Amino acid sequence: xxxxxxxxxxxxxxxxxxxxxxxxxxxxxxxxxxxxxxxxxxxxxxxxxxxxxxxxxxxxxxxxxxxxxxxxxxxxxxxxxxxxxxxxxxxxxxxxxxxxxxxxxxxxxxxxxxxxxxxxxxxxxxxxxxxxxxxxxxxxxxxxxxxxxxxxxxxxxxxxxxxxxxxxxxxxxxxxxxxxxxxxxxxxxxxxxxxxxxxxxxxxxxxxxxxxxxxxxxxxxxxxxxxxxxxxxxxxxxxxxxxxxxxxxxxxxxxxxxxxxxxxxxxxxxxxxxxxxxxxxxxxxxxxxxxxxxxxxxxxxxxxxxxxxxxxxxxxxxxxxxxxxxxxxxxxxxxxxxxxxxxxxxxxxxxxxxxxxxxxxxxxxxxxxxxxxxxxxxxxxxxxxxxx
Ligand SMILES: Cc1cc2nc3c(=O)[nH]c(=O)nc-3n(C[C@H](O)[C@H](O)[C@H](O)COP(=O)(O)OP(=O)(O)OC[C@H]3O[C@@H](n4cnc5c(N)ncnc54)[C@H](O)[C@@H]3O)c2cc1C
Numbered sequence: 001x002x003x004x005x006x007x008x009x010x011x012x013x014x015x016x017x018x019x020x021x022x023x024x025x026x027x028x029x030x031x032x033x034x035x036x037x038x039x040x041x042x043x044x045x046x047x048x049x050x051x052x053x054x055x056x057x058x059x060x061x062x063x064x065x066x067x068x069x070x071x072x073x074x075x076x077x078x079x080x081x082x083x084x085x086x087x088x089x090x091x092x093x094x095x096x097x098x099x100x101x102x103x104x105x106x107x108x109x110x111x112x113x114x115x116x117x118x119x120x121x122x123x124x125x126x127x128x129x130x131x132x133x134x135x136x137x138x139x140x141x142x143x144x145x146x147x148x149x150x151x152x153x154x155x156x157x158x159x160x161x162x163x164x165x166x167x168x169x170x171x172x173x174x175x176x177x178x179x180x181x182x183x184x185x186x187x188x189x190x191x192x193x194x195x196x197x198x199x200x201x202x203x204x205x206x207x208x209x210x211x212x213x214x215x216x217x218x219x220x221x222x223x224x225x226x227x228x229x230x231x232x233x234x235x236x237x238x239x240x241x242x243x244x245x246x247x248x249x250x251x252x253x254x255x256x257x258x259x260x261x262x263x264x265x266x267x268x269x270x271x272x273x274x275x276x277x278x279x280x281x282x283x284x285x286x287x288x289x290x291x292x293x294x295x296x297x298x299x300x301x302x303x304x305x306x307x308x309x310x311x312x313x314x315x316x317x318x319x320x321x322x323x324x325x326x327x328x329x330x331x332x333x334x335x336x337x338x339x340x341x342x343x344x345x346x347x348x349x350x351x352x353x354x355x356x357x358x359x360x361x362x363x364x365x366x367x368x369x370x371x372x373x374x375x376x377x378x379x380x381x382x383x384x385x386x387x388x
Pocket of ligand 1: 129161
């Protein structure tokens with residue numbers, strides 16, 4: 001025992017935080033969500049109400065370092081809390097709080113004074129706009145342009161598939177300042193919707209209705225000069241630097257979806273009877289459950305390891321990409337098996353399984369597709385790059 005180092009238990013404080021967030025979810029957040037219309041994106045007012053409920057638990061400032069005014073919680077502990085919030089709120093909270101963290105870490109004093117109070121109180125929502133209609137995986141080729149005209153930046157271009165895009169007050173937009181420099185010409189600007197209006201088109205997708213995905217159109221949008229967040233040459237780096245963390249949180253989101261599908265299945269197999277017996281007594285149904293449980297546990301362990309490395313300040317490109325690609329593909333497998341276990345009922349909107357499956361199917365694409373994650377792993381393992 002003296003040499004044992006691995007520890008699969010959470011600390012007492014972590015368990016306590018998890019319990020308190022679970023209580024908030026079951027007593028306040030989930031009942032409120034159940035009163036909303038299914039598959040219709042939450043209104044902005046409702047989204048803000050949910051942020052206000054989560055705010056006292058530190059969900060809006062937890063990951064910001066203490067020296068930047070946050071509570072400096074480590075990523076693993078934050079992820080354990082994040083697991084407990086309802087699936088429909090994960091994107092809203094995750095995306096807006098990482099926007100906030102970007103300002104707290106990289107913003108000027110005046111940007112912090114202007115933007116942080118509303119974000120930290122849950123009165124404002126942020127999002128991050130990288131993807132364009134013709135540029136997805138290859139972020140170095142982004143085209144949305146910005147040039148200085150007097151005291152203002154003039155922004156032109158289109159961003160697409162932007163989470164929180166339908167309801168965000170602030171957007172961190174990756175722009176190209178000098179296209180001859182490709183990736184080295186990129187930087188980011190904060191665009192405030194009220195101050196610098198732009199057009200927003202909601203996008204209809206398979207799942208993830210409360211991701212509020214949108215296309216944003218910038219047509220000669222004028223933005224104050226002082227809204228520059230990451231100057232020319234730092235845009236790509238500032239975007240890529242956060243990816244190890246984002247990937248762990250997408251993995252956590254996927255693990256929660258899969259865990260829910262497994263929980264529903266375990267209940268159902270004991271209630272549903274065929275051939276005069278609960279279907280859970282059939283060996284082939286038990287095999288599906290055993291495969292689902294193995295998948296979910298393996299995925300959680302891989303994800304916790306990456307989060308633990310992040311918490312210790314260690315670089316984890318292989319581990320975070322492994323977590324992201326394994327967890328999101330796993331969630332598709334597990335939610336699909338959960339539908340199989342529920343038979344035809346699993347396909348109906350009376351049951352939650354088809355919704356979990358549709359949401360899971362969305363997660364293999366953002367923050368680097370499964371293929372991109374595997375190529376990052378391949379590059380780290382071999383030292384050979386598949387692309388520039
Ligand atoms: C739910 C969701 C939320 C999102 N949220 C945001 C957001 O908040 N902000 C934002 O900016 N964007 C967001 N996106 C967009 C997302 O980041 C992009 O969809 C993603 O980067 C992939 O780009 P793409 O869809 O254009 O696919 P493409 O890059 O066109 O890829 C298409 C296919 O080709 C494969 N492929 C591409 N390049 C290679 C290669 N070199 N080798 C092998 N295969 C390759 C891909 O794996 C994929 O299968 C979101 C997307 C989704 C689905």
